Amino acid sequence: MIKEVIVVEGKDDTTAIRRAVEADTIETGGSAIGQAVLKRIALAQQRRGVIIFTDPDHAGERIRKIVAAKVPGCKHAFITQEQAAYKGDIGVENASPETIRQALASLRTEYDGAVSMLTMEDLIAAGLIVHPEAASRRLQVGNALGIGYCNGKQFFKRCAMFQITREEFEAAIEGLDLPTATEL
Known part of the structure; x- marks a missing residue:
């Protein structure tokens, strides 16, 4: 069981995550994230930690930015558009269980106040x-x-x-x- 709660966009993403690993999820219900959902994510971050795992598209990136801005210190899982594509649709729900496990094994953690090592x-x-x-x-x-x-x-x-x-x-x-x- 993954300790952190995984933030996903919808029910199909939860299903895909649970095919790959044993984990709890919070669904944002799309890009119109309500305050109640953000409060649940913040509580999850305080108690267990949070992994943001959204679709590799514009809407998914928007959700990632909103959650990361409101709930500092989240971990991030990423997949490519190729890994998330199926019949013209792009989403975590289309990723294979192995791809999801790989993304969760390669988490990136935010570092608040970070200074870039690049220019x-x-x-x-x-x-x-x-x-x-x-x-x-x-x-x-x-x-x-x-x-x-x-x-x-x-x-x-x-x-x-x-x-x-x-x-x-x-x-x-x-x-x-x-x-x-x-x-x-």
Whole structure:
């Protein structure tokens, strides 16, 4: 049994989580998260800890941001859009039990007040911002780092929040064999 309570978007996500692991969930009911749900999540964080495991899409990222802002110190589980896709639908409910177990084994923990070990210049040099292919490059690097996809500003914040080291960052860039922005 996983000690932390897993925050998911809906019933189908709960079903998928329970196929993979024994765990309790709190369902947000979509992106319109009410105060009552946020209070339950805050109580779960105080008593057991919380893992945010939302869909790798815009709505899921919005929910993740809202919960993380209102309930500090959450852990985060990420899956890629490819791992969550089925017949044009993207969601945790589509992920295999093995993918869910892997995501839960590779949690990232927020570090409040974190100072980034990277600079915006590092992101520019890697072609993750101010580059014609920046979005697809961030997607690949975010997946390699286990922090998911987001825009350039959020990517920088996540690198700080999850204390991504320069070594992790460089390994993710090298491992993907992406040309630098200056090589293009």
